[in-house]
Amino acid sequence: MAIAGYNKLIILDRDGVMNAVHNHEPITDPDDWTALPGSMDAIAFLTQADYTVVVAENMSGIGRGKISMQQLNEVHAKMHMQIKKTGGHISGVWFCPHTAAADCSCRKPRAGMVLDILDRLHMKAENTWLVGDSLRDLQAIESVGGHPALVLTGKGKQTLAQEALPEDTQVFDDLLAFAKYRIEQDSPDDEKEA
Template identity: 50%
Template sequence: MKLIILDRDGVINHDSDEFIKSPDEWIPIPGSLQAIARLNQAGYQVVVATNQSGIARKYFDMATLNAIHQKMHIAAQQVGAEIDTVFFCPHAADESCDCRKPKPGMLHEIARRYDISLKGVPTVGDSLRDLQAGFVVGCIPHLVLTGKGKKTQATGGLPPGTLIHADLAGMVDKLLQHSSGTTAAA
């Protein structure tokens, strides 16, 4: 099975410092849903792993989070893309749970659910915590420069082997070129 793990905010959709609190605020980054469709066509199952502390902070409730994800799924399906599963952590940073990235609990759950090792599985994020969570379970970290990505790149301290891309569409281009054995002109 080919699996890829994507963060949500800042990777698939535009991020907000005030949180994405309603379906109306969920706006896809241009090309991101089409990139997911290309992953599907290449045989990848696409999984989302996202911290959603807005629930713990009472910015939105589970029904609203479900409505946001329903909008994401419908928008993806409209371009021929399928997001297999969405895993999320509803806890605030001070709750010391194991599922909030950069801790690897959510990724361990993905490995259990799909009954696979995550060694070599690409994980895509715009923040250091996304990359760290993936790295400690053996994923190959990919930083996108959308969302908080440029700030993350400037801060440094990326996990060893982190690959950097302008956006999810560029990451998928490189991944699919690499897996087909072709090289792209720089």
Template identity: 50%
Template sequence: MKFVILDRDGVINYDSAEFIKNPDEWQPLPGSLEAIALLNQAGYRVVVATNQSGIGRGLFDMSALNAMHQKMHKLLSQSGGRVDAVFFCPHTAKDACNCRKPETGMFEQIADRFGIRLTGVPGIGDSLRDLEAIHAMGGQPILVLTGKGEKTKADGNLPEGTLIFDNLQQAAEYLAKLPEDE
């Protein structure tokens, strides 16, 4: 079974400097839901790993986060796609936890939950911390230029071997064409 790990805000849905705090604010980026469906059709299990420090900051609570994810799952289902699991870090940077990207705690949890090694597993994100976390686990960092992606690319210092695509749709099309053994 093939796996791909996606960041959420700026990759699947629009991001905001004010945080995405409720289901009304959670709006999918054009083509992102169809991209996940394409990944599923190509045999990928799709997992989301997302920093959600808005919880730790008191901007929204777990019921709001769950409602956002329910909306994501429902819209994905209507598009013929699915996400197998959502992992999130509720902490702020001040908490110094091991799960907030660029730390690898969420990725270790994913590996444990699914009984896999993340070597070579693609990790798609729009920020340097997304790419650093998957790179640290031996995965394939993929930058999309949506969300914070343009700024991340311009800032440079991307992990070695980072692939760059305009959006999740282009990344999914690339991954869907890879031979089974890659």
């Protein structure tokens, strides 16, 4: 029986949440995209529990000339293929191609990407979680009234140690721990007791 999560949205930062990061540089080759342990299973569990799962990432490497759109599309094609193999689905990928100097509204911690996702998918912020490993991820969702979740993969441990997190931030070891917790919390009471 599917869990009633059809109106619930999970926004994932990509690097450090879904996949390993190498030297804080954008991944330009699909061969370098390596899923973090449990992250593909986490997305599969969320998908099968009727959550809508999307990705929102700052991709300043495009603006800095470190990665082309073709390279980014190839990396994302590999990401989608691996997620599909485990039974998961990503409903969309949003990214900001700008550098910080562009002062755009879409680059996290600003909420432009999050607002666009909510608008396009007809979702409400109060039913939305954003899972990230940096303060800017948490601030982007907090500013629109959604729920921030910090994972301790990627830069997460450093973020937890050095930053003042938004007040209602929940902290998880990794994406799989987040997924299991969310699904358990959103399960009807009769399923919890079974």
